[in-house]
Amino acid sequence: MNAWIIAALLLVLLSLSYSLGWSKAKAFASGSATATRAHSRPQYHGARLAIWTLVPAIAVLVVWGLFGEAISRSYIMGLLPADMTSQTGPALETAIQRVRSIASGFGVAGELAPYEQDAGDALSQFNLMATLLVVLAAAGLGIAGLLIARSRITPRLRARNQVERVVGILLLACSAVAILTTVGIVVSLLTEALRFFSFVNPLDFFFGTVWQPGFSTTSNAASGGYGILPLLWGTIMVSAIAMLVALPVGLMSAIWLNQYAPARIRGLVKPVIEILAGIPTIVYGFFALVTVGPFLAGFGDAIGIDIRATSALTAGVVMGVMIIPFISSLSDDILNQVPRAMRDGAYGLGATQSETIRNVLIPAALPGIVGAFLLAVSRAIGETMIVVLAAGNAPILRANPFEPTSTVTVSIVNQLTGDTDFAGPQSLVAFALGLTLFAMTLVLNIVALYIVRRFREQYE
Amino acid sequence: MSDTTLTSGQTSPGAATKERVRAGLGRRHRGEAIFRGIGIAAVVLALGFVAILFTTIISKGLPSFQQSKLHMEVFFDPAVIDVGPAPEHQAGQSDADYHAASLKWQRDLALVNWNRIVEDAIRRAAPEGFEIDSRQALSIPETSERHTLREQFVRDPGLLGQTVPVTLLASANVDNWLKGTIDRSLGDGQQQLSAPARELADIFAQNGTITRDFAWTLFFNVDSRAAPAAAGLAGAFMGSVYMMLVVIVLAVPIGVASAIYLEEFAPKTHLTDLIEVNINNLAAVPSIVFGLLGAAVFINVLHLPLSAPFVGGLVLTLMTLPTIIIATRAALKGVPPSLRQAALGMGASKTQMVFHHVLPVTFPSILTATIIGVAQALGETAPLLLIGMNAFVAAVPATPMDQATALPVQIYLWQGNENRNFFEARTSAAIMVLLALMITLNAIAIFLRSRLEKRA
Numbered sequence: 001m002n003a004w005i006i007a008a009l010l011l012v013l014l015s016l017s018y019s020l021g022w023s024k025a026k027a028f029a030s031g032s033a034t035a036t037r038a039h040s041r042p043q044y045h046g047a048r049l050a051i052w053t054l055v056p057a058i059a060v061l062v063v064w065g066l067f068g069e070a071i072s073r074s075y076i077m078g079l080l081p082a083d084m085t086s087q088t089g090p091a092l093e094t095a096i097q098r099v100r101s102i103a104s105g106f107g108v109a110g111e112l113a114p115y116e117q118d119a120g121d122a123l124s125q126f127n128l129m130a131t132l133l134v135v136l137a138a139a140g141l142g143i144a145g146l147l148i149a150r151s152r153i154t155p156r157l158r159a160r161n162q163v164e165r166v167v168g169i170l171l172l173a174c175s176a177v178a179i180l181t182t183v184g185i186v187v188s189l190l191t192e193a194l195r196f197f198s199f200v201n202p203l204d205f206f207f208g209t210v211w212q213p214g215f216s217t218t219s220n221a222a223s224g225g226y227g228i229l230p231l232l233w234g235t236i237m238v239s240a241i242a243m244l245v246a247l248p249v250g251l252m253s254a255i256w257l258n259q260y261a262p263a264r265i266r267g268l269v270k271p272v273i274e275i276l277a278g279i280p281t282i283v284y285g286f287f288a289l290v291t292v293g294p295f296l297a298g299f300g301d302a303i304g305i306d307i308r309a310t311s312a313l314t315a316g317v318v319m320g321v322m323i324i325p326f327i328s329s330l331s332d333d334i335l336n337q338v339p340r341a342m343r344d345g346a347y348g349l350g351a352t353q354s355e356t357i358r359n360v361l362i363p364a365a366l367p368g369i370v371g372a373f374l375l376a377v378s379r380a381i382g383e384t385m386i387v388v389l390a391a392g393n394a395p396i397l398r399a400n401p402f403e404p405t406s407t408v409t410v411s412i413v414n415q416l417t418g419d420t421d422f423a424g425p426q427s428l429v430a431f432a433l434g435l436t437l438f439a440m441t442l443v444l445n446i447v448a449l450y451i452v453r454r455f456r457e458q459y460e
Numbered sequence: 461m462s463d464t465t466l467t468s469g470q471t472s473p474g475a476a477t478k479e480r481v482r483a484g485l486g487r488r489h490r491g492e493a494i495f496r497g498i499g500i501a502a503v504v505l506a507l508g509f510v511a512i513l514f515t516t517i518i519s520k521g522l523p524s525f526q527q528s529k530l531h532m533e534v535f536f537d538p539a540v541i542d543v544g545p546a547p548e549h550q551a552g553q554s555d556a557d558y559h560a561a562s563l564k565w566q567r568d569l570a571l572v573n574w575n576r577i578v579e580d581a582i583r584r585a586a587p588e589g590f591e592i593d594s595r596q597a598l599s600i601p602e603t604s605e606r607h608t609l610r611e612q613f614v615r616d617p618g619l620l621g622q623t624v625p626v627t628l629l630a631s632a633n634v635d636n637w638l639k640g641t642i643d644r645s646l647g648d649g650q651q652q653l654s655a656p657a658r659e660l661a662d663i664f665a666q667n668g669t670i671t672r673d674f675a676w677t678l679f680f681n682v683d684s685r686a687a688p689a690a691a692g693l694a695g696a697f698m699g700s701v702y703m704m705l706v707v708i709v710l711a712v713p714i715g716v717a718s719a720i721y722l723e724e725f726a727p728k729t730h731l732t733d734l735i736e737v738n739i740n741n742l743a744a745v746p747s748i749v750f751g752l753l754g755a756a757v758f759i760n761v762l763h764l765p766l767s768a769p770f771v772g773g774l775v776l777t778l779m780t781l782p783t784i785i786i787a788t789r790a791a792l793k794g795v796p797p798s799l800r801q802a803a804l805g806m807g808a809s810k811t812q813m814v815f816h817h818v819l820p821v822t823f824p825s826i827l828t829a830t831i832i833g834v835a836q837a838l839g840e841t842a843p844l845l846l847i848g849m850n851a852f853v854a855a856v857p858a859t860p861m862d863q864a865t866a867l868p869v870q871i872y873l874w875q876g877n878e879n880r881n882f883f884e885a886r887t888s889a890a891i892m893v894l895l896a897l898m899i900t901l902n903a904i905a906i907f908l909r910s911r912l913e914k915r916a
């Protein structure tokens with residue numbers, strides 16, 4: 001059915017119902033004010049009427065949208081000869097498509113089978129009837145709703161309350177989306193992960209030291225190793241390197257900008273550092289691949305250490321750069337919250353600025369900094385594109401950060417990219433990995449939020 | 461009194477302390493300087509990263525904005541193009557039959573040896589007596605250019621037998637050679653182009669047959685596998701635009717509505733507390749998990765099409781929602797209570813108070829939060845990989861349900877291309893386009909915030 005016709009129909013119904021309700025209410029609103037004072041303003045009567053009209057009409061259209069395709073298909077099946085409908089597969093689909101093409105007036109190339117022209121004609125009539133019927137039903141129900149609701153309009157009618165109740169329901173429905181998302185994440189991860197665990201023993205998954213998901217083409221059975229430990233280790237190693245870069249640089253630049261920097265320089269430097277936060281991670285990945293990796297490898301050559309261009313180190317360093325603004329802006333907030341009196345007390349005792357910062361400011365801000373640190377770790381664990389490009393994808397359990405490694409997120413991408421046939425363990429394992437990742441970041445986030453919140457309340 | 465005790469007696473404890481303090485002062489001042497130095501070093505390091513990142517991307521990407529092009533006379537040789545006239549729609553013919561006939565004509569055209577025509581044009585442009593075999597000659601224009609000629613002919617069959625000036629893309633290898641991104645001193649075995657082709661390319665560059673023009677193809681072409689020089693961003697750009705539209709249409713109303721509900725209407729119960737914790741957590745869920753959600757629910761359960769910007773937009777919407785909800789709630793919290801009380805005092809209902817009085821005040825904040833959320837979604841890659849948006853698509857999507865890719869995914873695809881010294885520049889150029897888009901969005905956000913908040 002033509003979407004424009006429907007949109008026009010709905011628009012007509014909307015304006016019609018709104019103006020009808022408005023004008024009827026307007027009549028008694030402008031009438032004698034002494035007899036009965038209207039409860040609601042005319043706009044609300046209009047809106048109420050519009051709701052009463054549009055809801056049934058849209059309901060009809062939604063039902064047709066859901067089942068229309070199936071109904072027209074079964075109608076075509078009835079038109080086709082029996083020997084065609086008994087078989088399934090591409091031949092039947094082609095036949096149905098041909099009938100549809102004829103019905104649409106476009107026609108098909110070549111000779112027509114004897115039944116096809118008749119079927120096409122019948123279908124085009126059926127389509128016309130169905131469209132008319134649906135439009136009539138939608139318009140009819142809408143107008144019925146309109147008439148019934150309009151007959152109820154009286155000055156005493158609490159139209160505003162009705163409209164506001166509908167608005168309230170809509171608002172509630174919208175905030176349910178966030179809940180539904182969480183539920184969707186948990187349910188989809190859990191169900192698919194459970195299906196994966198029907199192929200692979202959870203013990204082998206959580207305690208296995210070999211990650212080598214084999215692609216068995218003949219069956220859906222698991223072949224190869226599905227141990228998550230190499231991936232977890234890689235994740236931890238990359239995140240640790242990232243934090244080793246981000247924490248000192250982020251914290252020290254926050255301290256400098258907060259305590260030492262002249263206001264003008266602070267106003268200039270802070271946004272520039274925050275640019276780092278807005279850069280897409282794929283850009284960081286490319287940067288790691290073409291600049292940082294070769295640089296680190298060359299640097300390793302110069303000092304006699306074998307550093308690979310794509311390694312845990314490369315990914316970690318670049319990820320650290322990505323996290324710097326995150327740490328520095330959170331630390332900045334937290335430093336701002338330390339009361340001035342504490343600083344002034346230290347100065348009064350003759351402490352230098354750095355002594356005040358080290359012995360008073362940082363201890364006071366420590367819980368907040370720990371919270372920021374944990375949030376940053378959770379970010380590092382969940383980061384994908386940098387490690388996909390720069391970590392080298394070698395899921396092997398080894399301690400040397402100069403060698404390629406792999407992480408949980410990289411393996412999720414590798415296992416699921418371009419393959420959404422969730423039949424075998426090769427793709428389902430992505431959900432088990434995702435579940436692990438989700439659980440890890442969830443715990444970190446909850447702990448971090450708890451710490452940050454507790455700390456915020458201390459000085460208020 | 462204390463002064464006298466301090467200055468007179470050498471044995472007094474005050475003097476000893478003073479002495480100790482003085483002795484340690486140098487060390488403490490050094491410590492101060494070092495600490496301050498570390499702070500400055502950290503800031504310089506962070507700024508240095510920004511500088512290096514941008515100079516790398518820009519210096520690598522700039523050459524890609526120029527493209528070598530061949531300006532030649534092409535003869536549409538009737539001896540080679542032997543297909544008969546284009547079919548016309550006759551009376552009484554069904555649409556399908558005409559479509560079939562026209563497809564057959566185009567198929568015949570596809571079988572024409574367009575390479576011959578290209579090769580002839582190159583030989584005609586080459587200096588008299590220049591020796592070059594046909595494979596070598598054909599390595600100068602991009603392989604896609606024979607299709608360009610065919611399309612030109614399809615549009616205008618009257619070209620048959622005519623000689624017309626045509627501008628063709630030079631191949632990626634010629635482009636590299638002329639731009640110097642390939643080491644010219646390498647031996648024949650390591651060069652992508654044969655010696656005569658390199659020589660001819662140099663001659664063409666000198667006599668103006670090859671010029672370096674602005675690379676419009678980068679913006680107006682779609683991705684191409686066989687013809688790197690013709691690969692462009694148009695498809696990815698449209699895919700990103702569709703996704704942004706979906707995010708704006710869905711995430712903004714839903715996010716603002718749920719923020720309004722939570723902040724203004726929801727009773728303060730354990731349930732709403734749970735919702736709040738839940739939204740904060742959602743904001744910190746790794747983006748790839750949203751990709752898993754999309755793959756499992758939208759693709760596997762709801763059977764929405766793979767690689768469609770609509771599905772990508774849905775996933776990004778779910779990802780952006782928490783950002784918008786949190787920002788809108790913060791904005792609503794910032795509205796002074798007196799405004800609400802005044803509205804309620806005038807007899808407004810709670811809904812009227814919220815929608816007529818509180819919400820308009822928060823528009824600037826909501827708007828900026830929206831733009832920042834959209835910019836974030838624009839740069840997201842990982843979840844899109846899981847719903848198949850990294851598939852190779854050689855068409856500009858006409859609707860959000862068509863197969864498409866997105867700018868960041870295009871960057872991912874190009875960085876993995878084997879033709880490194882050509883595609884490294886292409887990737888950088890694509891990154892520049894993406895970053896320019898994001899910076900524009902952020903600039904708009906900043907501008908709107910400063911503009912609207914002043915008025916409010």
